[in-house]
Amino acid sequence: MSRPAPAATRAAATERGPRRGIDGLTVLTVYVVLLFAVPSGLTITALGSAGRPATLWALGAGLWWCWHQLQRQSPLPPGPRRVSAALFALLAVAGFSYACAMLRGLPTDEVSPADNGLLRLLAWAGILLVGIDGLPSVGELRVLLRRLAWAGGAMATLGILQFLTGNLLLEFWHFVPFTMWEGPTSDALDQRAGFIRASGTAIHPLEYGVVLAMAFPIALALAVENRSAHRLLPWLPVGMIAVASLLSVSRSTLIGLAVGLIIMLPTLSRGVRMLIVTVGGALTVAIAVLVPGMIGTIRGLFTGLGSDPSTASRTTSYDIAIDYMNRFPVVGKGFGTFIAKYHIFDNQYLLLAIELGILGVIAFLLLVVAGIVSAAQARRTATDSLDRQLAQALVAALVAGSLLMAFFDGFAFSMSAGMLFLVLGLAGGARHLLAARPPVPGQPVATR
Numbered sequence: 001m002s003r004p005a006p007a008a009t010r011a012a013a014t015e016r017g018p019r020r021g022i023d024g025l026t027v028l029t030v031y032v033v034l035l036f037a038v039p040s041g042l043t044i045t046a047l048g049s050a051g052r053p054a055t056l057w058a059l060g061a062g063l064w065w066c067w068h069q070l071q072r073q074s075p076l077p078p079g080p081r082r083v084s085a086a087l088f089a090l091l092a093v094a095g096f097s098y099a100c101a102m103l104r105g106l107p108t109d110e111v112s113p114a115d116n117g118l119l120r121l122l123a124w125a126g127i128l129l130v131g132i133d134g135l136p137s138v139g140e141l142r143v144l145l146r147r148l149a150w151a152g153g154a155m156a157t158l159g160i161l162q163f164l165t166g167n168l169l170l171e172f173w174h175f176v177p178f179t180m181w182e183g184p185t186s187d188a189l190d191q192r193a194g195f196i197r198a199s200g201t202a203i204h205p206l207e208y209g210v211v212l213a214m215a216f217p218i219a220l221a222l223a224v225e226n227r228s229a230h231r232l233l234p235w236l237p238v239g240m241i242a243v244a245s246l247l248s249v250s251r252s253t254l255i256g257l258a259v260g261l262i263i264m265l266p267t268l269s270r271g272v273r274m275l276i277v278t279v280g281g282a283l284t285v286a287i288a289v290l291v292p293g294m295i296g297t298i299r300g301l302f303t304g305l306g307s308d309p310s311t312a313s314r315t316t317s318y319d320i321a322i323d324y325m326n327r328f329p330v331v332g333k334g335f336g337t338f339i340a341k342y343h344i345f346d347n348q349y350l351l352l353a354i355e356l357g358i359l360g361v362i363a364f365l366l367l368v369v370a371g372i373v374s375a376a377q378a379r380r381t382a383t384d385s386l387d388r389q390l391a392q393a394l395v396a397a398l399v400a401g402s403l404l405m406a407f408f409d410g411f412a413f414s415m416s417a418g419m420l421f422l423v424l425g426l427a428g429g430a431r432h433l434l435a436a437r438p439p440v441p442g443q444p445v446a447t448r
Contacts, residue, residue: 022064023134023136024068024130024133024134024135024136024140025134025135025140025143025144027061027064027130027134028061028127028130028131028134028135028144028422029144029147030057031054031057031058031061031127031418031422032144032147032148032151032422033151034053034054034057035054035151035414035415035418035419035422036151036152036154036155036201036211036415037151037201038052038053038054038173038201039170039173039201039202039203040052040054040201040202040203040207040413040414040415041182041203042173042176042179042180042182043179043180043182044056044179045179045180048112048116049116049182050115050116050119050120052414054414054415054418055119055120055123055414055418056123058123058124058126058127058418059119059122059123059126060126061123061126061127061130062122062123062125062126062127062129062130063126064126064130064134065126065129065130065133065134068130068133068134069133076133077432077433077435078435079431079432079435081132081428082370082373082374082428083128083132083367083370083371083374083424083425083427083428084129084132084428085370086363086366086367086369086370087125087128087129087367087424089363089366089367090121090360090363090364090366090367091121091122091125092363093331093356093357093359093360093363094117094118094121094335094356094360095118096331097331097332097333097334097335097355097356097357097360098114098118098334098335100328100331100334101114101333101334101337102114106334106337109339109341110334110337110339113336113337113339114334114335114336114337116336117334117335117336117337117355118335118336120336120411120414120417121335124417124418124421125421127418127421127422127425128421128422128424128425128428129425130425131422131423131424131425131426131428131429132425132428132429132432133429133432134429135426135429135433137433138384138387138433138434141390141426141429141430141433142386142387142390144426145218145221145222145390145393145426146222148215148218148422149215149218149219149222149234149237150219150237151215152211152212152214152215152216152218152219152237152241153215153219153236153237153238153240153241154237155200155201155208155211155212155215155244156200156212156215156237156240156241156243156244156245157240157244158198158200158201159198159199159200159208159212159244159247159248160198160240160243160244160247162189162196162198162199162200163195163196163198163244163247166189166196168189170201182203190204190205192249192297193249193293193297193300194293195247195249195291195293195294195297196249197248197249197250198244198247198248201415202413202415202416203413203415204408204413205248205249205250205253206250206252206253206404206407206408206410206413206416207408207410207413207415207416208248208253208415209245209248209250209252209253209256209404210252210253210256210401210404210405210410210415210416210419210420211415211416211419212241212244212245212248212253212256212257213245213253213256213257213259213260213397213400213401213404214256214260214397214398214400214401214419214420214423215237215241215397215419216238216241216242216245216257216260216261216397216400217260217261217263217264217392217393217394217396217397217400218390218393218394218397219234219237219238219241220238220261220264220393221264221386221389221390221392221393222234222386222389222390223235223237223238224268224269224272224389225385225386225389225390227386239279241257242257242280242283243283243287245257246283246284246287246294246298247287247291247294249294249297249298249301250301251301251302252404252407252408254298254301255403255404255407256400256401256403256404257400259396259399259400259403260396260397260399260400261276261396263392263395263396263399263400264392264393264396267388267389267392317343317345317346317347317350318350320343320345321345321347321350321353321354324338324342324343324354325353325354325357328354328357329357329358330357330358330359331356331357331359331360332352332353332354332355332356332357332360333354333355334355335355335356335360336355337355338351338354338355344409345409346407346408346409347405347406347407347408347409348405348406348408348409348410348411349361349364349405349406351409351411352364352411367424368398368402368424370424370428371394371398371423371424371427371428372395372398372399372427374427374428374430374431375391375392375394375395375398375427375430375431376391376395377431377435378391378394378427378430378431378433378434378435379391379392379395379434381431381434381435382434383434387430387434390430391430391434394423394426394427394430395427397423398420398423398424398427401416401419401420401423402420404416405420
């Protein structure tokens, strides 16, 4: 006769939920690995830009979500499903815009981008829906957010190494069979004011910056509410992301990091706030000493806005954008059809207005607001301090990520868009999980 499992083990198993085959945590974990570990410029040759591993997995995740819903034996959690509703509104606008574009007729070189754009949007939608409905317990939500924080820390560490060595450090991926490389090379790493602009596994430093800015508040929440025996270990991703952001020579990255931190500060204790200020000051001094000229360059990013070429490019694009928007004002000319040969807008909202019209912009803004409201509601209903901090971190990540979409065409980059839609899904999932979770004093935290 076997001995009964210890109470803590039984409670942890209950917190994680039963396991039958592939579950939502596995689906989302594999997606995080593919999104962060595989360079976003790597694609399967036969599939072109639609063949990025993370995108293909996300399409499969959408099919898994459909199967999961058909197999569901329990009713959906009570309460409004704001994020899902806003997502389907965005998909409806994109589908109608695609149909109008095809009926209207597209130039040959826009047909493939239109198909690819719709596939990418469906892939991000699949991951978002799995984030909402695929995690059956709060414990699994915590586990995934912990993995997401460590993935951000690993990305930051790679960026620091790229900055120090001047090497992309991704040469291995160039020799993977059946793939083609669309990303930067070691000889073509972006630079600003003589400093290397790291990109990690992303195609562009701005895409890299969005990932860091969104991962930072999640890592900070887990470090502040650390309950493991390793007191300093959870602070490692926080430190790596902070250092990488300062070394990124990117105004957008620093703005995103600052916005996330500002949103997190009211929920932190006075001691933690003092610690952040102290360590942040020490880190700034250390970088000033070890990397001469870096602090002055960072200061110049904000004081020299009037003469900055990237700022001028953004501000002079509005008249061009309005001209294109007037041609198809309601549902746009088709998602993905505004190709680079026409113009490059460093603003995803302007690009959405052109490709999906005013209805598309409204639908996307509603999606972002729905995610933020859901995460805020999750924080109000949470009965555990860790869950409250993680919900606040989701709010901070969404505000930072959606803000940075105004600084570059973020949907053209699979990593930044994939990260944003993943966090949107987790925000919707957190609302359902935390609203339905009864307070259980002393319940153990899943740590696997």
